Amino acid sequence: MSFSDNTRGLVLAVLSSGFIGASFILKKIGLKRAAASGTRAGVGGYTYLQEPLWWAGMITMIVGEIANFVAYVFAPAVLVTPLGALSIIVSAVLAHLLLKERLQKMDVVGCVSCIVGSVVIVIHAPQEPTPSSVQEVWTLATEPAFLFYAATALSIVLALMLHFEPRYGQTNILVYLGICSLMGSLTVVSIKAIGIAVKLTFEGISQLAYPQTWFFVTIAILFVITQLNYLNKVDNLDADALHFVAFVDVCRILSHFIMQCKCEKPTET
Template identity: 30%
Template sequence: MEKMANSSSSHVFPSLTPALAHRTEVLENPLQTYLLGIIISICGNVLISISLNIQKYAHVRQAQRGSKPYYTSVMWWCGVVLMGVGELGNFAAYGFAPASLIAPLGCVSVIASAIISVVFLKETLCASDIVGGTLAITGTYVLVTFAPHTSTHITAHLVQYYAISWHFLLYLFIEIVIFCLLLYLYKRRNMKHIVIVMLLVALLASLTVISVKAVSGMITESIKGQLQLIYPIFYVMFVVMVASCAFQIKFLNQAMKMFDATEVVPINFVFFTASAIVAGIVFYQEFEGLALLNIGMFLFGCLLSFVGVFLIARNRPKIKQQDRNFIAMNKIPGRRHTDKVQPEAKTTTYGSLAAKLMCNRSGQTDDS
């Protein structure tokens, strides 16, 4: 009778149990689940690096041939598919391991990409690449060793309990204020500094990490037999995940247009990792009960990974696009100079065939 009373009370008052039952519920074998999340994340990041190099090779080959667009290449589409599989692996990894661990493992993608580009794309190997790779691998080993080794069941009741906690609401309020201030400086004051753009991406990334882990964890629990998709909090987190990812990609693409990839990649990795760690600490309380030595060594491992990624990305080939507001003089018939000119957008011949003919004629008269 006592068991029946307890079970019936848990069905009648399900909202009273999250803080006690779900928050302290630890997986029965956390080590296997923990290692599974690490392996899935590493494999996903390796696939992402392979896909990026395949797409890069497809772009180079299509540019040499100069016949068809890159999206008609089967190799390019293979790279896209591999990237999708890799991102899916990262998504699944959040359901098995803490977010503060999965995010720093993104340096595996940078290391693998550097190795693949040297071996297959015949890019030069510098001393800083070796030092950076060594530091990144060492940092990854250290942070994996000292990261939190326990993980709770991510259920709908637990996510709802975390979402209305005072520390997360305070964190969300501060993040919204900072985001609005940065957006004002970026849009209204026209401050196009790389730090401002990357901070906008990082603030969105923190919401992405929170929502991705919530959605992935609830899907994992549903697959295990405890259906979580019937709760509204699942769809709220799903909408937050999609929206934050979309705006994050938007600002990241703007940064790639304004700055070189060798600047964007390491700064984005550092800011994204830092925001993911803070999000895991504030929302999921992943560092609760962790010893100070573990926290210090975990942060030290992250620092080694940051330095290693900066050293690797510093010597990568420059792929920044040329400014489209200017026309290279050596691209105009009849001109042999390497200077650039800016066309007048208000003229009727701007960008037309007549403009090229006029430049050609003026070049012929100058030569004569």
């Protein structure tokens, strides 16, 4: 039985959500254990690096991100991105079972809304052309509209990092979530370009000689490492893991759709 590229992408996206949702819980348990015997990650501590459960969560997240990366190779972002909300369901169940966090009625309503919303978006996703080469992604990413969005997003991220994080990071979750979600909206462009480059290279059309490929690789590495650093601080705050994951995923999805609207062009007639 053969499957279409979209089907492969959707399956990988669902698997990715499962791994990523579980990784938040494992990392939070590891961070809590590390904080009990050392300096909290939220105030600059790194004792969590000695905690096996934190590493288990990190490996699980890496596996999930790899699956997510491959999903972007096969399916358009407008199909893959909404399925990231399913990680909230996984986190909700595991947070209830492992962290003994009580699910409120509104939490259940939110989880059901995530499922319904993801299904509706996937079924009714617009049939628009997606980039088929690294050069095409570069052309779209250097258009004035997207450059304005990228400059605005980076300016807000720098303001959050340099001004708000030292003052309000430990008391306001939106500081860390703003950093991660805005950087995530730009990371998805690089991930899509890298996925296309890998796919074309394996098909015999090498993309390694193009400087745009390495630019996207550099951006992806820097942004992913930065997001992981701030997500560790988010996980270590004293609040429900479920709400962390929900805010992170919702912000990422909204940001990704803003990016998608900026990048995609309507089909010319």
